Amino acid sequence: MQIKVNGKDVNLNFGVRFIRELDQKAGLTLTVQGIKQNFGMALTKVIPALQSYDVAVLAELLYCAAWDNQKRPSLSDIDAFLDDTNTDIDKLFDDVQEELKSSNAARTATKNLKA
Template structure:
């Protein structure tokens, strides 16, 4: 999946690196022990169409691009009236349901 932010297209990567970065962003830490849960939190936010969550997921999915957009640039893109935010939510969920690193979690969430 590609994401256009400003005048540049970015490849979204929903692999293991994406999951690791979600864990850093959304992870739960209890008494110094880290428990992933980033993917679970992100999927829950996407499922209820939380725009802040969508922005964070899109930003994190550009992790492999050395020239990735800023979080603020992704926010501005989502706030633009010309952006079909519902289509983006659906597209991200579709890609997550196909990516090997995330498809089982998506399937389990829908069960």
């Protein structure tokens, strides 16, 4: 999947590295005996939010999926892209959900969390 941010094509990759990136940003973090631990599970948390059209979650997801670009857009750049009235945000939500459903790394979690 590809989007255009600041006039530049941005490739989105929803593979294993994307899930690791997402786990770092939105994973389940617990502090046990003073030690902070990340337990992952970000897809479990963000898929329901994505299905309910949470634009902040969409922004984080796009940022994480852009990991493979030589010049990765900042989260602020992605926010501006989403705020742009020329961006068809409804279609973007649908497209991202379809990409997750077809991604080998995210497919099972997406299927198991159907609304």
